[in-house]
Amino acid sequence: MTESRSTERGVIGLASGSLLRPIADRTPAVVRRICAGAWLDVSSLPARLRDPGRWNEPWQTFHNVGGGDFRASGEAILRQLVDIAGLRRDWRVLDIGCGTGRAAAPLAEFLAPEGGYVGFDVSRIAVDSCRRRFRRRRPDFAFHHADVANPVYNVRGSAAPEQYVFPCPDQSIDLVFATSVFTHLRLPVVARQLRESARALKPGGRFLFTAYTLIPGRGEPALSPFEPGVMVLDPKAPERAIAFDETLLRAVVAEAGLDVVEPVRLGAWLGEATYEGGQDLWLVEKPVR
């Protein structure tokens, strides 16, 4: 969803047969992410030179949220929130793993003052950047730093991600979304975030998230087996990219008390896509009981 279709294929493609593979294998995941971010920053220079307003966009060397044009991919996320999840201007939204505000930027224009936005991320740099950039435009937007550990994104995080309580009261949110986040979390953390989302959502509220979904007959991903039903790009640093069996994801969605609303939309990362996005797109709902 957030990644361009070709970028997503490229990310997974790195696992197979790249000439740089032997060097990359010996480089810590954090360093690899910084180098990839620096490359994205160099690629962003033409757009920044054409439109001076874009110098205010965050630099990926400091916190890399993935490939594609920052503004265009943020606008694509907003379109999907509106077209697929039915987002309205007066809704309260929760952005899990908000990164440097790729979705918050178009949401700052879209959401009415009666609506609301809460985002959180494990990266202090990313959260500080959002607070700085949105303070004047949308003082009502809230950005929280979750100091939980992620071996790729917050190496020194002090708390366990399986215990993190989302920064919102019960039944206060109309729409939760997580773009390119579950592709970097182990299954118990995904399960926890689904349960917390169910708690935070109003009855009938929705959750749109992306994932790499393993479906029999879909194709062979360039990933390595890690645990039953789980494949990863790099077994030494699983959080770089993780894919789950569809059955595993359906089970944790159901355990959280959420319903899958429609068939998973397939992204371009593996074989034929059924929508305009790199990762697979899941829409789930908290039932009205």
Ligand SMILES: C[S@@+](CC[C@H](N)C(=O)[O-])C[C@H]1O[C@@H](n2cnc3c(N)ncnc32)[C@H](O)[C@@H]1O
């Ligand atoms: C590929 S980036 C995507 C960022 C953002 N969602 C976007 O689309 O621009 C993945 C994000 O997940 C964050 N992250 C990693 N572990 C997390 C966790 N346990 N809870 C919340 N965010 C997490 C990272 O810091 C990073 O900002």
